Structures are given as C-alpha cells and as structure tokens.
Amino acid sequence: MTTLDHDAGAATSRKLRTQEEVEARIRAICFKTGPPQLVGAELEWTLHHAAAPHAPLDPATVRQALGRHAPAVLTSGLRPDPLPAGGEITLEPGGQLEISSAPATTLSALHTAVSTDLEHLTALLDDAGLVLGKHGIDPYRSPRRLLHTPRYTAMERAFDARGRHGRTMMCSTAGLQICLDAGPADELPTRWRTVQALGPPMVALFANSRRFAGRDTGLASARMAAWWGMDPRLTHPPVGPPSDPAAGWVRYALTAPLLCVRRGGGGWDPPPGATLRDWLAGALPEPPTVADVDYHLSLLFPPVRPRGYLEVRYLDCQPGGDWIAPAAVLATLLGDRHTTEAALELAAPVAGRWHPAYRSGLADRALRRAAESLTDLAARRLDRTGLPAAVRTHVIETVQRRLDVSAEELS
Template sequence: MTTLDHDAAAATSRRLRNQEEVEARIRAICFKTGPPALIGAELEWTVHHTAAPRAPLDRETLRQALGRHTPATLLSGNSPGVLPAGGSLTVEPGGQLEISSAPARSTAALHAAVTADLAHLTTLLDDAGLRLGEHGIDPHRAPRRLLDTPRYAAMERFFDARGRHGRIMMNSTAGLQVCLDAGTDAELPTRWRAVLALGPPLLALFANSARHAGRDTGLASARMAAWWGMDPRLTHPPVGPPGDPAAGWVRYALAAPLICVRRDHGCWDPPPGVTLADWVAGALPDPLTVSDVDYHLSTLFPPVRPRGYLEVRYLDSQPGEEWIAPVAVLTALLGDRASTEAALELALPVAGRWHTAYTSGLADPALRRAASALAELAFDRLDAGLPASVRTHVIDTVDRRLRAAVAAKEAS
C-alpha cells in the first residue's frame, strides 16, 4: 500500500464520536462549491433478448456479452475496462446496465462521449443477441434480482418488509441521471431550489414508463411511482432552510433508516428501525466511522442527491438517442445564474407536484404549461457547441412530446 493509499484508508476508518463530527463530515463531502464547470450523465437501461424481450435474463449471458467490461458485481474480482470515451459500466440488481460518463466541460462534449460509449455497448450486446430497453421500467417482466451481494440482499429484505415498491425499484427501473456542479456558495441555494422545483415538470415532460410486467399501469411514470411508494425517509426530497441546503441534507441523512450495515461475514441486515442518528447515539455495538457515514449516504435515493455535485435522479430512461433531450434541457436551464433564476420562477407554481407528475404527466394542464415554458426557455439557451443536427433533435423531441400531450387532451 502506498503512503497515499494508507492515508486514505486511515481517513475513512476514523471514528466519528458525536453528532457534530457526523454533521461536519456530511457537509464536507456533499456540497463542494465552486463555479459550475463540469457536467455528467448516468444512463441506465433494462436489458432484453432481442428475439424474445419477455424472456428472463441470466447472469452468464450478460457476463459473456460484456466481456472485459464486466463489473465485479457480476464477475467477482474482475477489474472492468473503461469504455472508449472514458465512461464506466455497472450492473444494477435486476441486470440493468448503466453507463456513468466521464465528467465533461460542455453538453456537446458530453454528447460526443456518451454517444461513443453507447455505440460500443450496443455492439457488445448486439453480438450476444441482446438489446437495451427503451423505457424507464421493464415493460415485459416482473422484478427479479440477478445480483447476489450482501448489500442487495439486505436492501431487498428491508424493502420487502414495507411493500412491493422497493423490489420493483431495484430490479425493474431504469433512470437517466444528470450530474451538475453545485455552484458557488452564493449560487448554491438557488441552484438547489431550482433543480428540485424543475423535477415535477421535467418528470412529466420526459415520462416514459407507463407499462410494467406486461400491463398498462395507467401511470405516466411507473418508475417514479415505485420510488415514491418506498420509505419517504429514503426517496422523498429533503426539506430544510432555503438558504442552507446542507442543513436540510444533514437532517435528512440522520433521520434516514439504515438499509444495510457492512460486516466481514454474514448478512448485512441492520437492526429494525435504527437510523443514522441512532447509530451516532450508540444503538449499534460497532463504532461509527467516516466510511460508515459515506456508505449510508449511498443508500439514500431522493430525487436530487448531493454528492459533492448535484445528482438529478428524477428522469426516466429515454429511447435510443433521445437521452440527450432531457440532458440538454436541464443543463441549459441551469447554465448560468440568470437562466437558473428564470427557470425557478417558471417551475415554482408546480414545485412539489411529484404525485401528479408521475400519475398524469403532461395531461395535467399546470404541468404542461410549466413544461412548455421551460422548454422555450431552454431552447434559447442550448449549448452553442452542439451540432446543428443534435440541437434540432433536442427541439423536435421535446416539441413532439408537448404536441402529443395537447392532442391527447383535445381527443379526450
């Protein structure tokens, strides 16, 4: 172990002795402020047999298809190779695949990198008779867990005790996440409020998960319905002082129940009902460490999660090349302070309407008006570096969704 590795290991194994130290750790790692410069995306898909999309997926078929890119969760001990443009590939519990892009300095650069990585992944799957899904939830199959790890086993038991939504979330859903810098200290409160307020109208605009397990759910986004139906202490937005997002996040993290507790041997099930605050107060026999706090934060799944940057988690996966549309719209709306403030003003009338967004989508008039206004604002601020064909694709994709919603309303 190098000196740097030893120092890092020592830092994460450091014991946190009281709530003040825990709060300081959460604040330090979750909101890293500075001028916005980088963006990223995490694209997730369900995976299907090309000839039989309803057929169950198996671990070995997926492992053979991914080859040297197979993550360690699917092939123990493997160190997967990065994708051609620098992205990394992971496998979710139900066999969903996710590309996490390398950070990019513009939407245009992000589009080029993800397009290259996605083409490479698609080729690997094509050769194995597999294809990526086109929706935010598996339209064909009931949830079934492929990965057998202590973390996912503990999570499944935790969620099963509270209903069906957690198992669906783990094994059947596919999201599109956009990662944005938190901004300067002065910008952060507005960026945080805006990115949350934008959730309902953008969720409605890009809802893409009506069918699940062979039936029409009647929902615009059955993916978001699964997330929302879980324990609200884990999946609903944090609430806190408007001027201090970190304070709200600290409170949220402390009040959240433990989903799993890492152990060298045996299962990772936590004692029922224990929260991070309880652990700080001595509810578990093992002392709480920096690493334990960091791991707990990885088990919280609100619509926007602070990870040093802002991880936007409320968007459904999109079909094919349409992933760039919500990414380009969101990054344009948060591209500078003036755009962020204008977007916040447009979104505030429907901020918090999460339930309506995932049930009705653009059929709700208020959400449709807000989404349309936000789209117009974004179109004027799209990354000038995007190729003309991509800009046209983004605008056409959004316009098509808005026109379809209007036509459906007029037909009803």
C-alpha cells in the same frame, strides 16, 4: 500499500462518535461549491433478449456479452476495462445496465463521449442477441433479482418490510441521471431550489414508463411511482432552510433508516428501524466510521442527491440517443445565474406536484404549462451549450414531439 493509500485508509476508518462530527463530514463532501465547469450523465436501461424480451436474464449471458467491460460483480472482482470514451458499465440488481460517463467540461463533449460509448455497448449486446430497453420500467417482466450480494440481500429485506415498491425499484426501473456542478456558494441555494422545482415538470415531460410487467398501469411514469411509493425518508426530497441546503441534507441523512451495515462476515442487515442518528446513539456495537457514513449516503435516493455535485435522479430512461434532450434542457436551465432564476420562477408554482407528474404527466395542465414555458426558455438559450446545430435540432424536435403527443391525448 503506499503511504498515500495507508493515509486514505486511515481517514476513512476513523470513527465518528458525535453528531457534530457526522454533520461536518456530510457538509464537507456533499456540497462542493465553485464555478460550474463539469457535466456528467448516468444512463440506465433494462436489458432484454432481442428475440424474447419477456425471457429472464442470467449473469453468465450478461458477462459473456460485455466481455472485458463486464463489471466486477460478474467477474469475481476483476476490474473492467472502461468503454472507448471513458465511461464505465455497472450492473443493477435486476440486470439493468448503466453507463456512468466520465465528467465532461462541455455538454457537447459529454454528448460525443456518451454517444461513442453507447454505440460500442449496443454493438456488443447485438452480437450477443441482447438489446437495451426504451422505457423507465420493464414493460415485460416482474421484478426478479439477478445479483445476490450482501448489500442487495439486506436492501431487499428492508424494502420488503415496507411494501412492494422497493423490490420494483431495485429490479425493474431504469433512470437517466444528469450530474451538474453545485455552483458558487452564493448561488447554491437558488440552484438547489431550482433543480428540485424542475422535477415535476421534467418528470411529466419525459415520462415514458406506463406499462410494467405486461400490464398498463395507467400511470405516466410507473418508475417514478415506484420510487415515490417507498419510504419517504429515503426517496422524497429533503426539507430544510432555503438558505442552507446542507442543513436539510444533514437532517435527512441522520433520520433516514439504515438499509445495510457492512460486516466482514454474515448478513449486512441493520437493526430494524435504526437510523444513522440511532447508530450514533449506540444502536450498533461500534460507532460508525467515515466510510460507514459515506456508504449510508450512497443508499439515500431522493429526486436530487448532493454528491459534491447535484445528481438529478428523477428522469425516466430515454430511448437511444434521446437522452440528450432532457440533459440539454436541464444543463441549459442551470447554465447561468439569470437563466436559473428565470427557470425557478417558472417552475415554482408546480414544484410540489410530484404525484400528478408521475400519475398524469402532461395531462396535468399546470405541469404542461410549466413544461412548455421551461422548454421554450431552454430552446432560446440552447446555442450557449456548444452543441452542434444538428444535435440542438434533435433536442428541440424531441421535446416538441413529446408536447405534441400530449396535446393529441388532451384533444
């Protein structure tokens, strides 16, 4: 082990004994401010046999299809090769595939990289008779866990104790995550409020997960309904002072239930009902380490999660290349101070309408008006993204198609 590796290991194994130490750690890593420079995306899909989309998957089939790109969870820890443009493939508990892009300096560069990696992945799967899903939830199969690890076993038990939605989230949902820089310190509160307020109209606009496990749920986004139906301490937005997003996030992290606690042997189940604050108070034999706190933060699932950058988690998976439409809308609306302030003004009246968003989508008239106004604002500034003209046209046409379909349903 190098000195650098040893120093890093020592830092993450340091025990945190007070709430003040934990708060300092959370503030240090979750909101890193500075000029917005990078954008990223995480694209997740359900995975299906092309000839029989209802049929279950098995790990061996997925591993063989992905070859040298197969994630370590399928290859006894062997590190996978990145995709041609630098993205990495991960596998979710129910067999959902995810591409995590490398951070890009422009939206245009991100589009090029993700398109390259997606084309490569699609070809690999096609050769194996597999296809990526097109919806935010599995329209064919009931939840079934493909991966059996201590992490997922503990999570499943914790979720099952609270109802059915956690297992659905783990095994059947597929989302699109857009990652944006937190921005300068003086702009952070507005950017944080805006990206949260955009949630309900963007959920409504890009909802596409009505069918689940062979039935019509009657919901615009059954994916978001599953997330929302879980423990609100894990999946609802944090609440805190508007001027200090980190304060609200610290409180959220401290009061969220522990989902699993890593151990060298045996199960990873935490004490029932224990929170991070309880851990600090002695609920477990040893106080948490820096690595334990970081791991707990990775198991919180609000609509927007601060990870140094802002990870937008509220969007349904989009089919094929349509992912660029919500990515471009969000990146444009958060592209500069004046546009962000204008977007917040438009979104603020519907900022809390999460339930109508996943239940009714754009059939909710207030959400439809907000979505129309926000996408119009984004369209008028889309040329600032650097996206090629053909891609900008695709974004506008994709958004308009979704608005037109909704209008037909309302007429």
